[in-house]
Amino acid sequence: MIIALAASAYLLKMFGLVVLGSRQLPKVFDRCLGLIPAALLSALVLKDTFSLGQSLVVDARVAGFAVAVIAAWRRAPLIVVVVLAATATALVRAI
Amino acid sequence: MKRIFASLNEPELRRVVVSSLTLGAAVGVFALSFGVASVSAGASVWQTCALSLFVFTGASQFSAMSVVGAGGSLAAAFGGAVLLAARNFVYGLALSSSANSMAKSLPRRLFAAHFVIDETTALALGQESPRLRKVAFWTTGIGLFTFWNLGTLIGALAGSAIDPQKFGLDIAFPAAFIVMLMPHLRSKLGRQAATLGGALCLISISFLPVGVPILIAAMAVLVGVRGDN
Numbered sequence: 001m002i003i004a005l006a007a008s009a010y011l012l013k014m015f016g017l018v019v020l021g022s023r024q025l026p027k028v029f030d031r032c033l034g035l036i037p038a039a040l041l042s043a044l045v046l047k048d049t050f051s052l053g054q055s056l057v058v059d060a061r062v063a064g065f066a067v068a069v070i071a072a073w074r075r076a077p078l079i080v081v082v083v084l085a086a087t088a089t090a091l092v093r094a095i
Numbered sequence: 096m097k098r099i100f101a102s103l104n105e106p107e108l109r110r111v112v113v114s115s116l117t118l119g120a121a122v123g124v125f126a127l128s129f130g131v132a133s134v135s136a137g138a139s140v141w142q143t144c145a146l147s148l149f150v151f152t153g154a155s156q157f158s159a160m161s162v163v164g165a166g167g168s169l170a171a172a173f174g175g176a177v178l179l180a181a182r183n184f185v186y187g188l189a190l191s192s193s194a195n196s197m198a199k200s201l202p203r204r205l206f207a208a209h210f211v212i213d214e215t216t217a218l219a220l221g222q223e224s225p226r227l228r229k230v231a232f233w234t235t236g237i238g239l240f241t242f243w244n245l246g247t248l249i250g251a252l253a254g255s256a257i258d259p260q261k262f263g264l265d266i267a268f269p270a271a272f273i274v275m276l277m278p279h280l281r282s283k284l285g286r287q288a289a290t291l292g293g294a295l296c297l298i299s300i301s302f303l304p305v306g307v308p309i310l311i312a313a314m315a316v317l318v319g320v321r322g323d324n
Contacts, residue, residue: 016187039292089263
């Protein structure tokens with residue numbers, strides 16, 4: 001899978017830079033492509049916080065999630081957000 | 096390279112190189128998180144490093160490991176990661192008009208392609224002259240690549256030594272994703288796509304194989320079809 005992903009990532013980068021050149025993308029396409037991170041990252045956040053496998057679960061991770069949202073909203077650096085979130089979750093688990 | 100160091104007397108060039116290296120250091124710390132999280136999700140140190148060396152696009156790497164760590168199929172992990180990597184194609188298009196000045200020969204351009212990511216594109220396009228764009232692209236590209244991979248290696252080695260649950264490391268992925276998501280929430284369309292994508296994912300989790308809900312969430316980009324900001 002790593003090889004396939006590496007190849008695909010490279011091909012995507014290469015096609016834009018080398019092959020397609022300065023052809024313009026239709027605006028709609030451009031807009032929708034730009035929304036992929038918003039849609040997928042949101043889905044990933046919710047899946048990783050509120051599910052385990054195929055079940056919806058609420059557990060200690062909610063604490064980390066809440067802390068992460070606040071810290072990220074206050075523009076803390078990534079490592080700070082991760083450390084704070086992990087600490088919150090670990091603390092709730094330890095109680 | 097020697098020419099670049101020699102001309103660090105020029106304030107413009109110095110500014111670009113310093114920005115690139117600062118970004119590199121920040122990304123290196125990000126890479127530490129990736130290394131630790133990836134190994135906690137079950138990847139080996141080698142697999143983790145391979146992802147950073149050969150895929151070299153952060154959101155995709157995090158996403159792939161998140162799905163695999165949750166027990167998803169490799170296909171689902173791959174699908175989500177490729178979707179997240181699609182924006183690099185747009186970056187390539189954006190940089191292609193400068194491609195001639197950045198990399199003169201085809202082999203060099205093919206080599207440059209590996210470094211087409213958010214940060215190199217942003218820094219390069221932020222420059223006014225072709226020469227500065229070239230310096231920005233390559234300094235950021237090679238600098239980030241070095242920091243990213245060193246960070247990944249160190250993180251992966253450190254992560255192998257600790258118990259993920261005890262340290263709350265399973266929250267590392269979502270925490271990183273939240274940080275990555277924030278800038279996208281600034282636009283109305285971004286907020287709509289995020290809300291719809293999140294909802295689609297949660298709804299489909301109970302009845303679709305692990306990881307597939309992430310791909311379903313991608314349909315949320317269709318809010319962009321009609322929309323204007």
